[in-house]
Amino acid sequence: MKPAPVTIENRSCETCTLCCRLPDIDYLDKPAEEWCMHCVAGLGCSIYEERPKLCRDFLCHWMLDETLGDEWKPSISHMMVYGQGRQITVLADPDRPDLWRHEPYISQLQNWAADAAATGGYVIVFWRDEVVKIER
Numbered sequence: 001m002k003p004a005p006v007t008i009e010n011r012s013c014e015t016c017t018l019c020c021r022l023p024d025i026d027y028l029d030k031p032a033e034e035w036c037m038h039c040v041a042g043l044g045c046s047i048y049e050e051r052p053k054l055c056r057d058f059l060c061h062w063m064l065d066e067t068l069g070d071e072w073k074p075s076i077s078h079m080m081v082y083g084q085g086r087q088i089t090v091l092a093d094p095d096r097p098d099l100w101r102h103e104p105y106i107s108q109l110q111n112w113a114a115d116a117a118a119t120g121g122y123v124i125v126f127w128r129d130e131v132v133k134i135e136r
């Protein structure tokens, strides 16, 4: 059995539900940037005990990587960050689509892009129909 990912001490999802809204989830027939039918705003998942395995297994980088400071807490950054192979994916809340262009975010995104490039990786920001590859 695959071990559960280790989360950073003192970090929890609390009332954040960004990953129930921003990504498209084929299994749940959920388009990007629309609420999952099971999500209750401000409360979370209404089927938490029976939620699909893909939901159980998912944690964003802020929950897993202590190099992401508190400014990356999704409720503050209005972004969720996760890895997809060599791609570091950043989904920006369409209600706050330009935050990533400003500090402290843009410098960190550029640093991630530089670090990722050393092993063939890259950083992409998505919102609405927009896609931007972060340049080092």
Ligand code: SF4
Residues within 6 Å of the ligand: 012, 013, 016, 017, 018, 019, 020, 058, 059, 060, 061, 062, 063, 074, 080
């Ligand atoms: S985006 Fe991250 S912090 Fe927010 S609910 Fe999902 S895993 Fe938790």
Ligand code: SF4
Residues within 6 Å of the ligand: 019, 020, 025, 028, 036, 037, 038, 039, 040, 044, 045, 046, 047, 048, 051, 052, 055
């Ligand atoms: S099933 Fe629950 S945990 Fe999964 S996306 Fe929907 S509301 Fe979120």
